Amino acid sequence: MKSRKLFSIVCLTLAATFAAMPGAASAQGQDTLQVATDATFPPMEFTMNGQRTGFDVDIMNAIAKAMGKNIQWTDIDFKGLIPGLIAHRFDVAISGIYITPERSQVVDFTQSYFAGGLVALVKADSPIKTLADLDGKKVSVQVGTKSVNFLRDNYPKVTRIEVEKNQEMFDLVGIGRADAAVTGKPAAYQFVRTRPGFRVLDKELTTEAYGIAVRKDEPQLRDALNAALAKIKADGTYTAIVQKWFGPNAK
Structure with a gap:
């Protein structure tokens, strides 16, 4: 509240x-x-x-x-x-x-x-396999999106890195400053299709409209x-x- x-x-x-x-x-x-x-x-x-x-x-x-x-x-x-x-x-x-x-x-x-939802994107060779593996990791999110509060409320052990633009989230994962990015499913899958070396975790964090x-x-x-x-x-x-x-x- x-x-x-x-x-x-x-x-x-x-x-x-x-x-x-x-x-x-x-x-x-x-x-x-x-x-x-x-x-x-x-x-x-x-x-x-x-x-x-x-x-x-x-x-x-x-x-x-x-x-x-x-x-x-x-x-x-x-x-x-x-x-x-x-x-x-x-x-x-x-x-x-x-x-x-x-x-x-x-x-x-x-x-x-x-219909969309939140998903986690990681590098293809990341040891992160499940959502539980996000605990204790650095995760990039975009300011003002649901990802921020969702991680705060459901994954309190995550260190959030808040950025202004969606692309910045992916860039931080690419250079190793973040272990994962949490964003909308369409954007994550679009990024994976166009940039090799990344993958999306199988299980979605949320289902959204x-x-x-x-x-x-x-x-x-x-x-x-x-x-x-x-x-x-x-x-x-x-x-x-x-x-x-x-x-x-x-x-």
Whole structure:
């Protein structure tokens, strides 16, 4: 309970800070949806050849099209997504955000658009074989993600190394400054596919649901997003995007 209260206080404090900053979002035309993401989490969202891409980007573009809206993107660090949303810097946040009780205290979420979970990534020759082997080890995690509190609450013997970007977690494992990285399953498997010498432990730490975050005072927007999500699932667009990023057997 204490951590939940602290989370809410931090979000509200940062929201007030963001609201006072120049450049806080002003009202846009009704045909424009302001969407924030942290494009450093492949395959969910990342940049390639200077262009924003990824599963979440394709999903959000398809949802916006179904709503008859254009998107104005904002790039922001993950830890600033929910405070920035509360402070009206943008309308929506999509960035591999797990639906959690703590976050649901301060923002609303759409229905889940994809199932994920936390996993541990290690070097291929690491002696770490099971989750129990993480005890007493150095584990890198990204600031502001569920990995931080999950390890604190469930693996108190782990020494957490908290970094700003997802890539930094993997880099620390690669150079031996961390024994493992705990992150979302899609990002971990994407990294293993593209970088030899690493593996993901077989057992997942958690099973989670990704959601699109909206402000609590905009239930109409949440409902419109849900309706558009249902529409792209019904017409086959959603399945095509899932299979594009996760393979023909993905669901």
